[in-house]
Structure formats: C-alpha cells, structure tokens
Amino acid sequence: MLGLYAVLALNQVNDRVVVPFTKVITHGAAVFLSIFESGVTADGTVMRASRFALDVRNGCNGVEAVILLAAAIFAFPATLRSRLIGIFAASVAIELLNLVRLSSLFWLGEHYRHVFDFVHVAVWQTLIILAAISIFILWSWKFAEKPLAVSR
Amino acid sequence: MKRMYVRLLTVIGLAQFLLLVPTPASAQISLGTAQNFGVLAGSTATNTGATTVNGNVGVSPGSAVTGFPPGVIVGGAIHSNDAVAMQAQNDLTTAYNNIAATPCNVDLTGQNLGGQTLTPGVYCFTTSAQLTGALTLNALGNANALFLFKVGSTLTTASASSVTVINNGGSSCNKVFWQVGSSATLGTGTSFTGDILALSSITFTTGASSNGRALARNGAVTLDGNNVNTCGVSLCPIITVNPATLPNGAVGTAYNQTVSASGGTSPYVFSLSSGALPTGLVLNSASGAITGTPTTAGTSTFTISATDVNGCSGSRLYEITIASPGCPAILLSPTTLPPGTTLFPYSQQITASGGAAPYTFTIAAGALPPGLVLSSSGLISGVPQQSGIFNVTIRATDLNGCQGSRNYSLAILPQPPLDGPTLSFGGMMILTVLLAAAGLFVMKRMSL
Numbered sequence: 001m002l003g004l005y006a007v008l009a010l011n012q013v014n015d016r017v018v019v020p021f022t023k024v025i026t027h028g029a030a031v032f033l034s035i036f037e038s039g040v041t042a043d044g045t046v047m048r049a050s051r052f053a054l055d056v057r058n059g060c061n062g063v064e065a066v067i068l069l070a071a072a073i074f075a076f077p078a079t080l081r082s083r084l085i086g087i088f089a090a091s092v093a094i095e096l097l098n099l100v101r102l103s104s105l106f107w108l109g110e111h112y113r114h115v116f117d118f119v120h121v122a123v124w125q126t127l128i129i130l131a132a133i134s135i136f137i138l139w140s141w142k143f144a145e146k147p148l149a150v151s152r
Numbered sequence: 153m154k155r156m157y158v159r160l161l162t163v164i165g166l167a168q169f170l171l172l173v174p175t176p177a178s179a180q181i182s183l184g185t186a187q188n189f190g191v192l193a194g195s196t197a198t199n200t201g202a203t204t205v206n207g208n209v210g211v212s213p214g215s216a217v218t219g220f221p222p223g224v225i226v227g228g229a230i231h232s233n234d235a236v237a238m239q240a241q242n243d244l245t246t247a248y249n250n251i252a253a254t255p256c257n258v259d260l261t262g263q264n265l266g267g268q269t270l271t272p273g274v275y276c277f278t279t280s281a282q283l284t285g286a287l288t289l290n291a292l293g294n295a296n297a298l299f300l301f302k303v304g305s306t307l308t309t310a311s312a313s314s315v316t317v318i319n320n321g322g323s324s325c326n327k328v329f330w331q332v333g334s335s336a337t338l339g340t341g342t343s344f345t346g347d348i349l350a351l352s353s354i355t356f357t358t359g360a361s362s363n364g365r366a367l368a369r370n371g372a373v374t375l376d377g378n379n380v381n382t383c384g385v386s387l388c389p390i391i392t393v394n395p396a397t398l399p400n401g402a403v404g405t406a407y408n409q410t411v412s413a414s415g416g417t418s419p420y421v422f423s424l425s426s427g428a429l430p431t432g433l434v435l436n437s438a439s440g441a442i443t444g445t446p447t448t449a450g451t452s453t454f455t456i457s458a459t460d461v462n463g464c465s466g467s468r469l470y471e472i473t474i475a476s477p478g479c480p481a482i483l484l485s486p487t488t489l490p491p492g493t494t495l496f497p498y499s500q501q502i503t504a505s506g507g508a509a510p511y512t513f514t515i516a517a518g519a520l521p522p523g524l525v526l527s528s529s530g531l532i533s534g535v536p537q538q539s540g541i542f543n544v545t546i547r548a549t550d551l552n553g554c555q556g557s558r559n560y561s562l563a564i565l566p567q568p569p570l571d572g573p574t575l576s577f578g579g580m581m582i583l584t585v586l587l588a589a590a591g592l593f594v595m596k597r598m599s600l
Contacts, residue, residue: 064575133586
C-alpha cells in the first residue's frame with residue numbers, strides 16, 4: 001500500500017497517469033450529470049456551470065480509497081485469481097460510486113450550497129467507507145472462504 | 153451471519169457519521185462612513201416585498217438599487233455609486249481588513265454555532281460557518297463587549313435561527329461584527345445580530361431580520377421582506393474631509409494642495425489610511441498640506457483620514473494623475489476592476505485616453521492573480537486559480553512614449569468547495585482500521 005502511494009507521488013506518474021485519469025473521472029461526472037441537468041461542462045479537471053465550479057484534484061478521484069481497499073484484499077488469505085477479481089471489481093465499484101459522488105456534490109453546490117460541506121464531509125465519506133467495508137466483507141465472505149476452509 | 157453483517161454496518165455507519173459530522177474583549181472597530189448605511193452593496197441592492205432599512209442604502213462600484221419602494225428607508229437615502237457610496241465602500245474595505253487582521257481567540261472551524269453560548273472575543277472559521285438554532289452571546293455585563301466572527305468562506309443560518317446578546321450592561325447597541333470571506337445567507341425567519349461585512353454577497357431570505365448592517369464589498373445585497381436595523385457603533389459625529397477632488401500634476405512641477413476636515417472637534421490629524429501619494433509628494437499630518445515635486449508619472453489612488461481630538465475620524469478617497477514631462481496626462485479606465493471568481497473565466501479590457509493611440513499596456517508593479525494575463529492591447533483575461541485581493545499597477549505607453557499608470561486591486565472571490573477529497577486523512581485512517589477489523593472478523597467467523 002505504501003509502495004503504491006509512493007508511486008503515485010512521483011511527478012511522472014502523477015502527470016501521465018493520475019491527472020489524465022482524474023480528467024476522465026471529471027468528464028464522466030459531467031456527462032452523468034448532464035443527463036439530469038443542462039449547461040454542465042468539463043474542462044480538464046474542472047466541472048463548471050453558470051453558477052458553480054468544482055475542481056477535481058488529486059485525492060478527489062477515489063484512487064486513495066481504491067488503494068486502501070486493494071491492499072486489504074491483497075492482504076487477505078485467498079487465491080491470486082480471487083484477489084485480482086476482487087481488486088478489479090472493487091476498483092470499478094468505488095470509481096462508479098465516486099462518479100455519483102462528484103455529480104451529486106456538484107449538483108448540491110449549484111443548488112443547495114449551504115449543505116455542500118455537510119454532505120461532502122460527513123455523508124459521502126461515510127457512504128464511501130461503508131461501501132468499501134461492504135465490498136471487502138462481501139468479497140472475503142464469498143471468494144476467500146474456500147482457501148481458508150482448506151487450510152483449516 | 154447476515155443479521156450480524158447488517159448490525160456491523162449499522163454500527164460502523166453511525167460511528168463513522170458521528171466522527172465525521174462537524175459538531176456543533178472590548179475594543180474598537182470603526183466602520184467610518186459605512187456606519188451610516190443599513191445596506192451597502194458592491195454590485196446591486198435588490199429588494200422584494202415589505203422591507204424596512206434603517207440608514208442609507210447604497211451601491212458602489214455598481215449602481216443598481218431596486219425595490220425601494222415597496223421597501224422603506226428610514227433615516228437614510230439611496231446612494232447609487234455616488235461619492236458617499238464610494239467613500240463608504242472604501243471605509244468598509246478598511247474595516248473589513250482591520251477585522252481580518254485581528255488574531256483569533258478561538259477557532260470554531262467545523263462547529264455549528266447553534267446552541268452555543270459565547271463570551272466576548274474573536275472567533276474564527278477557516279472555512280464556512282453555519283448557524284442552526286440559537287446562538288447566545290454573553291457580554292458578561294460589559295456594555296462595550298466586542299464579538300468578532302471571522303469566517304473564511306460562507307456564513308449560513310438555517311430557518312428560524314437566532315443570534316442574541318445577553319448581559320450587555322444595558323447597552324442598546326451591541327458590538328458584534330461578522331467578517332465573511334465570501335457570501336452570507338440568512339435563512340427564513342432568522343433573527344440576526346451584528347454587522348455583516350462580506351467580501352461577496354449577502355442574502356436575506358423571507359422574513360429574516362437583522363439588528364445590524366448588511367455591508368457587501370463586491371457582490372449584491374438581496375432582501376425579501378426583512379427588517380435591517382442599524383445601531384450606532386460609534387458615537388462620533390460624521391467627519392468630512394474636503395475638497396472632494398484634488399487637481400492633477402506633472403512630473404517636475406511643484407505641487408501644493410491642502411485638505412481640510414469638518415464636523416468634528418479641531419485640531420485634526422491627517423494621515424494616509426490607504427494607498428500611496430504620487431512619488432515625491434508628502435502629506436503634512438498637522439496642516440493637511442500635500443506638497444512636493446512629483447517624480448513619476450501615473451495615477452495614484454489613496455485615502456486621507458482626519459482624526460479629531462476625540463479620536464473620531466473621517467476619510468475621503470482621492471485620485472491624482474501625474475503626467476510625464478512634456479506629455480499629456482494619460483488616464484486608464486476603468487478606475488476599478490470588477491471582481492472575479494476562481495475557476496470562472498475572467499475578461500476585462502483596460503483602455504487609455506489623453507495621449508496618442510495606439511497604447512501598449514504592461515504591468516509596472518505587482519502581479520495579476522495566477523491564471524490571468526495582461527495582453528499588450530490591455531485585455532486582462534484567463535481563469536483565476538487563486539482567491540484573494542491582488543494589487544497590480546498597469547502602465548499604458550502611447551505612440552510618443554508618454555506613460556500613464558493606475559493601481560488596481562483585483563478581488564478574486566473564492567469558490568468554497570474547491571477540492572473535495574473522497575476520503576480525508578481521518579477518513580482514510582478510519583477505513584484502514586475498519587478494513588483490518590473486518591478482515592479479522594470474517595476470518596474468525598470462517599474459522600468457527
């Protein structure tokens with residue numbers, strides 16, 4: 001886990017991988033939100049409407065949460081195949097949830113700015129943590145049961 | 153197992169939520185001439201419905217004041233970008249900056265003001281401040297007790313919230329100031345106390361009332377069936393500095409003008425409270441004489457304050473343009489720059505007059521906000537990346553090499569939610585612990 005964080009901290013990795021990925025997430029959130037609302041555009045890592053803008057920076061892209069979850073899955077006794085499936089599924093699930101998170105925060109910021117901080121700090125962090133825990137428990141219960149039973 | 157899993161998630165969720173939810177002196181602050189305003193806005197002052205404002209209603213540098221009537225102004229008048237409103241905005245900026253520079257006693261960042269009882273002091277919020285419910289300010293029997301609230305971004309009150317001062321020694325005027333880094337919104341039916349000094353806008357929703365002024369530096373003040381009561385923070389008379397304007401000068405030509413003051417008790421002490429005189433000129437603090445020989449061409453904007461023997465003061469904003477030797481005075485317009493907002497495209501054309509076109513524009517001193525650039529044709533454009541107030545001097549050079557310049561203060565308003573980490577550091581630590589606990593839990597259950 002620390003190794004992955006160290007890799008992410010490298011400028012080359014940040015510039016060539018993390019930032020482009022964040023741009024994709026930003027555009028994805030803008031596209032998702034545009035289903036419900038017109039006038040939302042994405043420019044690089046910035047989502048913008050006429051009255052509100054949101055800069056999706058490092059840390060906002062869900063990568064850290066994915067790394068934590070991946071590390072937990074990797075550390076759990078299971079087959080390599082189960083681990084890879086778990087990491088892939090967890091990554092997709094967390095990033096999809098983050099897409100919804102960014103879209104909802106932008107919408108709240110635009111229409112109900114007074115609750116933005118509360119939802120951002122309290123509600124969504126709780127939801128992300130609950131989702132990560134749920135994914136991990138679900139994976140460990142379903143996929144990692146057999147190797148443990150055998151070893152026992 | 154399923155039931156235990158649901159229970160586990162419920163407990164984790166509740167614990168997590170509780171961990172992450174934000175839980176809920178005596179000095180002088182002078183508003184200068186802004187104290188005569190119940191409502192002062194930077195862009196527009198708009199009212200809907202039966203609003204009553206005690207004191208003046210003014211706008212500057214904008215000019216639109218709408219909704220009076222049906223709104224009623226008691227003991228004041230409308231000042232639409234006139235000299236009075238401009239001066240009040242200038243004094244508001246000074247007061248705003250004074251409060252902003254006051255050190256904090258208590259950091260309340262992340263705490264809701266609702267349900268709290270606070271004693272006199274300086275309270276700070278690094279980001280936004282929220283009031284849901286009743287805030288009680290206990291003056292501890294001191295009629296001069298001062299409450300300063302410094303809010304980094306937005307101030308928001310929920311419906312039917314209140315701010316009440318108790319034990320104020322019988323004072324009819326409470327000294328409560330709210331310095332707000334961006335915008336303030338008073339919820340429906342809120343009963344508020346204190347003068348709001350906001351960098352951006354102030355919004356009163358239906359039925360909100362304030363025992364204090366609504367003073368917005370750059371943005372709008374929006375009213376909707378409200379009462380805005382002002383109370384004299386200072387017992388000082390209004391001191392006026394004269395004349396209204398000062399003549400321009402030229403490089404190498406002696407300059408001699410005198411400002412005077414009236415309304416207070418002489419003698420007065422004159423001082424520069426903001427800006428700077430043209431290079432080469434000095435202000436005599438006793439006589440108010442501005443003398444010397446200018447050495448640099450350009451336009452200088454400054455404020456001269458006059459303080460009487462009782463410590464009461466007044467001020468006026470002046471502008472002097474110094475022309476280059478053998479050159480006409482070159483004036484740059486506009487006189488002030490409209491505020492921008494971080495992450496939103498900004499564009500403002502600077503023009504020059506008085507010399508021989510075409511003009512070439514350059515930055516003579518200071519710097520534009522990061523993300524903005526000045527073209528040689530005078531266009532400031534780009535997307536501001538950082539909020540704050542940026543001082544920059546822009547110089548125009550005409551076809552013959554004659555120069556003129558002007559100092560600008562460009563305010564870039566913050567967008568409160570600039571960054572939103574999926575998980576904060578605390579959130580990541582919690583998730584790490586919970587993942588480890590969940591792993592152990594599952595392994596233990598499976599080994600049973």
